[in-house]
Amino acid sequence: MSDRPAGRSPFSLITLALDKFLIWVSIAVGAVLAINMIVAVFYRYVLSSPIFWADELSLYLFCWATFLGACLAVKRSDMAAVTFLLNRLPERGRIFGSMLIQLSILFFAVVMGYYSMIWIMSPSVMNLLSPALSMKMWKLYVIVPISMLCMAVFTIEHIVHLLQDLFIGKKGGAAQ
Known part of the structure; x- marks a missing residue:
């Protein structure tokens, strides 16, 4: 007997755990960004003593939030899309069209x-320091390959579900 919920593959459990982790990291990044901006505005306009590194920190946190949000959007298939043509196709055509889209996302991420x-x-980049934070820039830029890896993992999960829909048929609807 297994502790896994019925019908969940080990890969789906990994992507679910990764999704939950990314949500918590996104919440933390968003909270730090909000606190940083509030404190920076308070220091600049109330105390008339701006924090010199607050703008740079806000910029990098915003970039991290953007890339983390992109990963979560890929997981949930919440990207902006024009589905005019896709919705007019028969079931198998929609699956093939969705497969083409997912393969394009996977290619981009890889x-x-x-x-x-x-x-x-x-x-x-390895030896470059950020101007105000004096951090190694690679530590700030590492979100790009991490987010691309997460996107690739989530896209592979979508492709597996599309293949199951194509060859096995839908069992209670499409898995997301």
Whole structure:
């Protein structure tokens, strides 16, 4: 007997855990961003003594929130889409169209992940310090390959579900 919920593959459990982790990291990043901005505004306009690193921290936290949000959007298939043509296709055509879209997302994530790793591991980025935070820039940029890896994992999950729908048929609706 297994502790897993019925019908859940080990891969689905991994993606579910990754999804929950990304949600909590996103919440933490959002909270730190909000606190940083509130404190920065208070110091700048009330105390007339701006915090010199607050703008840079806000910029990097916003970038992290954006990439984390993109991962979560891929997981939930919440990206903006024009489905005019896809909705007019028969069931198998919709599955093939969705498969093409997912393969395109996977291709994008793999290519971006690969080149972002090369970029981050280059000496020009590894040795670069951020101007105000004095942090190694690779630590700030590492969200790009991490988010691309997460997107690839979530896209593979969608592809597996589409293949199951195509070859096995729908069992109680499409899995998300």
